[in-house]
Amino acid sequence: MTIQPRLYNGTRDLLPADMLPRERVLAEFRRSFQLFGFAPVETPALEYLEILTGKYGDDEAQLLYRLDYRNDDPARRLALRYDLTVPLARLVALHPELPLPFKRYQLQPVWRADRPQPHQGRYREFMQCDLDTVGSTSLSADAEIVAVCADLLGKLELPGFVIRLNHRRLLGAIVELAGLDADQEGMVCGAVDKLDKVGLEGVRRELGQRGLAEAAVARVLELITLPVDFADPAALAARLADHPAGRQALDELRELHAQLLALGVAGAHLKLDLSLARGLSYYTGPIFETVLPALPHMGSLMGGGRYDGLVGMFLGRDLPAVGATLGLDRILTALAQLRPGAVALTPTRVLVSRSFPETDALALQLAARLRASGVPTEIALEPGKLKKQLAYADKQGIPWVLVLGPDEAAQGLVSVRDMRGGSQQTLALAGLVVDQFS
RNA sequence: GUGGAUGUAGCUCAGUCGGUUAGAGCGCCUGGUUGUGGCCCAGGAGGUCGUGGGUUCAAGUCCCAUCUUCCACCCCA
Structure with missing residues (x-):
């Protein structure tokens, strides 16, 4: 009687042909991160459930792997980590002795219980490569994070990658200017985020279906489709004239953009995109995300933003932070689809x-x-x-x-x-x- | 989580209106003597037809259930 050898869906064995290119890319990651002065850390795969809950958004309960272990005692319930950002916030709160700003990178697997789609580089167990700076409100911290990612994506020769940039408070301003309540922001952003996928009419339909008045929908669409350009955001700036918070968010994005150019990031890779929302609920400032125009079915290869309130959830006082996640498995999937070819089976020469x-x-x-x-x-x-x-x-x-x-x-x-x-x-x-x- | 597909040899797949010992290509093994891979030739191993029921004289083929994997959506890395 043999046991049927099988794999849990969404997990995989990595064979030499998978691991050799993977190790090469990981080495590149480590090199770039350290080149910018980020130091490595690791955290446990397991965290107390209460550390992880309430951080990720609507689908969190469904996506989090809870462990069926000591479930009788709520305070001892465990879960597999869902990302590396929340564990970092927990780590920083637990180590007040760390000098600030704390710049760390972390390359470890995370687990999410959604439906796997290998062709989209989507798995239940996958490697995240995180890069964060904790303890600085400076826009230079944001710029540095984006610059490292741009540097890496460029080195990996991912053709035409575009880093979309937006600002949570700019989205908030748009919702307010459209005459909507703040608690509708999440719903509006969720619909607006699909703009490049379903088009203007698709967004209009979804917002209508979700109960927004036609006039409000029209105002939202008008605002997010304003011609925006880092160099000349005149139309947007004019609309934000009476909205100081929105105005300030736009100024921050322009400053971020200027610093990115100075750091050597090519302007062609940067795009101010008012429809970028991102689902994770902990972001508070600039947000960014990278997709490949050549592979529209693939999700984002990199994403991140500023989250000034998250560490405070563990520390009792706010500690600003900004970071990004690079999706190693997705990047490798993208590379394999863009450049199929013979891969080495052994390092032996x-x-x-x-x-x-x-x-x-x-x-x-x-x-x-x-x-x-x-x-x-x-x-x-x-x-x-x-x-x-x-x-x-x-x-x-x-x-x-x-x-x-x-x-x-x-x-x-x-x-x-x-x-x-x-x-x-x-x-x-x-x-x-x-x-x-x- | 929603919707739609899929499952026959290690891999990619044929398999007719249900009918006898289920096939191909690739891969694998052996050989084509004496120290040489790829190409070619000759031979060979390998299949509970996903699983469990049901219909039938007869099921890989029809029906039901279940599992698996895949695709799109949702969300994201």
Whole structure:
């Protein structure tokens, strides 16, 4: 009786062909984060349920994985973390000794109980790559976060990525100017967020269906479709003339934009977009999100914003914060869809074959020498037919095979076979140039 | 969570109006002697037809249930 091997939907095994590109991208992430002075942390997969609840919005109850463990005691209920931002807020509140501003990055999986859609890079267990600055109200903190993300997306050669920028208080101003109550903001933003997907009429229909008066709908649509441009937001600014908070939010976005340009982010990647809303309820200031025009079915690859009230929920006093999340799995899915091609199955560059007892020790010594020079090297673990060893190298995509038999050994030589081209040459064993293998 | 599909060999899929030992391509294994992969040739292994019921003389094929996976929406990474 064997147990049926199976995977929970929305989780996956990552094979070498998945992990090798993944590790490359992760290394790039770490490098960029540290280059901007962010330091790594990790937090537990498990948190007390009460830490996580009440932070994420309407669908939270449905999406949070609660653990069926000590469910009798409400104070001890546990859940799998849903993101890395709330655990960070909890961490900061628990470590008041940390010097501020605290700049940290965190690369860890999170869990969400929604319906998986692999083609959209959507899973129940997925890796989030977070970057946050806690303890600064400066717009430079916001700018830095966005700049790191732009830097990374550029390095990964994601074509034409667009960072949409908006401001929570600007959305609030629009709702007020449309003559609506503040408690309708969430609903309005939710509908407005779909503008680029369902179009103007789609948004109009949804707002109508949700009970908004026609006149109010018209005012909302008029405001969010105002021609907006960082360089010349005149029309919007005019409409906000009598709304100081909205006016200030717009000024903040313009300042953010100016700093991003100064930090070297290309203006073509930046777009002021009044329809960007974002569902997480903890955002309070500038918000941003990145999608790829080439892959409209894919959700956002990166998203974030300022959340000045979240840490205060744990600390008792507000501590400002701003951060972003990069979706590693989604980025890798996007890259695979945009640039399909052969992927490596192994890091091995050289296979040292073994078919001859009399030169076996010599072959092992050769492998040791290559490794000492930094060349990822395998030895044939089961000496035998050379044919099988070559077939193995071929299937694994190992580019070089070395053959060191009695013929070669007698003259101090080694045969070097190029598996991709199919050519082979015999070189002096002592003068082997390892550079050609790396 | 809402709506729609799907399930036959490791993978991608055929399988007629229900009818006898369920097929193909790819992959895998062995061989085509003596130290050489890919291409070619010859052979071979591998299937509870997702699962459980039902209809029928007879079910991969029809009906019901269930599970699985996928797609769109919702939301987001």
